[in-house]
Amino acid sequence: MSERLKVNICGVEFKNPVIPASGTYGYGREYESLYPLSKLGGISVKGTTLNPRQGNQGPRVAETPAGMLNSVGLQNGGVKKFLEYEMPNLLTKDIRIIANIAGASVEECAELASLIDPSEVDMVELNISCPNVKQGGAAFGTDCAVAAAVTAAVRKELPHKPLMVKLSPNVTSITDIAKSVEAAGADALSLINTLLGMRIDIRTRRPILKNNVGGLSGPAVFPVAVRMVWQVANAVKVPIVGMGGIATWEDAVEMMMAGASAVQVGAAIFADPYAPVKIVDGLEQYCIDNSIANISEIVGTVQPW
Amino acid sequence: MSERLKVNICGVEFKNPVIPASGTYGYGREYESLYPLSKLGGISVKGTTLNPRQGNQGPRVAETPAGMLNSVGLQNGGVKKFLEYEMPNLLTKDIRIIANIAGASVEECAELASLIDPSEVDMVELNISCPNVKQGGAAFGTDCAVAAAVTAAVRKELPHKPLMVKLSPNVTSITDIAKSVEAAGADALSLINTLLGMRIDIRTRRPILKNNVGGLSGPAVFPVAVRMVWQVANAVKVPIVGMGGIATWEDAVEMMMAGASAVQVGAAIFADPYAPVKIVDGLEQYCIDNSIANISEIVGTVQPW
Amino acid sequence: MYKQGKYIIAEKKAIAKGVFDLTVSCPEIAALAEAGQFAQVAADGFFLRRPISICDIDKERGTIRLVFEVRGKGTEKLSDLQKGGLIDIIAPLGNGFTVVEGGKAVCVGGGIGTPPMLGIAKKYGENAQVISGFRTAGIAILQDDFAAAGCQTTLCTDDGTAGVHGFVTAPLEERLKSDKPDIVYACGPMPMLKGIANLCKQYGVKCEVSLEQRMACGVGACLVCVCRTVRDGEQILSHVCKDGPVFDGEEVDFT
């Protein structure tokens, strides 16, 4: 791997800035049939909760123009299984590990953090923006005071790890939330989570998702994500990991120019499981073609009119 | 025209529920080369301000996956020109006329209303959600108290016309805004206006839009629009005109099942200028095929899980 | 183990109104594939891939067959694919059917649930009875293929326009009574699968059903494709793409 793509996000060095987004890549096991995980900079694992969760009933996915809705609802085996079963495997893969955590209460988030702090994960991503769960989830991410409180509580229980907080796009002012969370101790921010959406089957007159509503992701949301990353980058000092609709290396470059130090790739993987690898290769070639010694040079370089 | 498609929105009868969305159809003149305006239920004219406005510098459009950003910024000839030049023409077209108005202050909105009240427009659509202007615009539509104040002020100056208020999707809770606006006297609500987005030209490292950011519309936003219409329909009693990404008659049916009494069609017209007419024809056939005597029967019929 | 790629369509046939049969030349996939697995097929202009069962596998020619019905806009797009053109698939995915070596099987397909029965029926040849149900005679498919494989075929139509008038469960029950097979395979609408699973349980015959659910990744990573199952008495949400699409009939929660 070349020096060109190395990025450093609050002290954690990633060999390249391409990270599969939480919930879209499991724990990486499923894609090893196609390529080794070591090709990627990091992995943000499926959202982890204190106890195992079954998630919502199906259908949990609905197609939309250039995107999809999901209503998984944080199905996962709980933090214990993650630490005991998934971590040992991931540690052999030469890839940065981001533990994505979500809790139904401030206390639960803090407890999760305290359990993960002693582990070998490289970074924690606190999800305060899941639209698919009844408690916690987006409720945490749409109010500045609550977002700050949960960030502070987790920060306290996480003395050894950088804390990245994942923001919801379903807000009037994402910069206000970002600033609150930064002030409460977040070391980095990641955005965006999914936009709340709905689809209806006109034959049955029922919502396609059993949960009625779900989170929109995929290329459709890309312009919203770029805008939010740009706004937040201009409002905070901490690094940003940008995501939402990234499907090509050009998208990744655009997101980084908007202000993201690294990118996560989610739904695009379902259309093309090689998408993250193609983005890595595309970024490398882009750096060569444009004589860019390190991709970090382009971060936040968009020059507004 | 058949009885099947007639809809009534707060006392105004539309021969069918298909209305080109404000800003995407001018005053109808440009599309008469293709078909008579009388085929459509109504027209929501380009946003009208007190004084003529030049709008923003170009480029004002950027393509996005299954959609587009615009940053027109309410270019229009002002209310006087609308009433004196456009109204006489529109009145000959056998189509319901919705005057879309926007002001930089509460007073300006009220003044606009008072000027339009004596005219022959069928309905006023108060735009409190334009993301492309510095004053007024979205600032009105993202705060409940402000939204209520401007609605009340306009309501007062509009004794003879139904008032529809057009909501912004760039908010944490669209139902809160909807309820405030309803309480302040809105006779109907229309939603959604555009989602704020951004695109960057990675070669020049500059935003594609000269305004840096712009409003996202087109099929990409459809699931967000359906969700918001559904939420608002469950929160208010006044009728809703739904829009955001509608491109086909199936989309129109879905939006109506979510709770819209009529629909507006915007960006889809740019891809297919016949789109609104095809939607009318499709709805008619849908009613025939499903033995629906009047399309209003499907409004709000989605049955949540 | 699966692959993703664009592969050449070696043959395309319309085998009934709105039903298409593609033979895809993909040696690396054919080599791995087992009866009952499926492919995630990209439809141009649509974000999500469409899951389509692998109907038949020719390991020697290095081909698989995908038989699908036009149901909506995505499968309509797939129907535009032409012989000689490319098809973008991820395959083989999921778990195939369990083969009872030297045993006797009954394969029950309902409508477009029939195609996945071909590959497994072929494993049994004359030891397979294939019961296929269709709404009407005009849309009956693959009967010649089953016959060519030496299988015994029983055709049922809901409207009696061909074969047995009525549902597949009647001939299945007859068979379960008369000459117990070692295993029953089934694919089709949920009520049919439920009926079959119940019958098999009643007669004490092992039964495997192939389920459907809306999918995104198709490989087990995104967790969207849940179905309700029971394991060790406990209700759990399983994933059709990874834990299935083939499930033990007793494991599925049909309520």
Added chain:
Amino acid sequence: MYKQGKYIIAEKKAIAKGVFDLTVSCPEIAALAEAGQFAQVAADGFFLRRPISICDIDKERGTIRLVFEVRGKGTEKLSDLQKGGLIDIIAPLGNGFTVVEGGKAVCVGGGIGTPPMLGIAKKYGENAQVISGFRTAGIAILQDDFAAAGCQTTLCTDDGTAGVHGFVTAPLEERLKSDKPDIVYACGPMPMLKGIANLCKQYGVKCEVSLEQRMACGVGACLVCVCRTVRDGEQILSHVCKDGPVFDGEEVDFT
């Protein structure tokens, strides 16, 4: 007056690297079209149409020609269109060039600004001088077409690989000095148009330039396609699709 429809591609040629020449059979559009107007062309899989100038019109055959360069993903998609296939266009749009009956014209095209010059140059035949500028000889296009129409052609290349070494403004100024034409038409990059408009003003010759801007509707309804113009001393934002694409050189605010 314009039409929208899917029309048959009667011919397709690659006329330089990445430059394609489509002849579209659309009698109703050809009947209405004038030199300088444009078409809004749908590119499969892309939301917005691409504006492409009408390069030439054959009213008898009922065809128009669209010559375009692959610039991004949309025009790349358009380059996949094949002879015999359909192209979805809205046309003719905008205002064409003003024809000075019996006059003499100079038509100046820069790069992919050359195609719109063909239709208008043909109106003047031997009374037209066509000055075309390209980066390099290999990408020079349409020179034979201009010659076949009897026009006098002057080819310029930035790198001197063919014709005059340098920009189109040099031969234009020569001509303006020596044998004043009645009108100058120009299409190409903004700096070139600015230079030409200035020269024409200096020599007191009427000049029409064809501008570009990103578009949505193409018909004047959405107001996105603004350019800065001056009318009666006042700065106003005009719309390329409706007020243009052809503007009087003096009207354009090039600052």
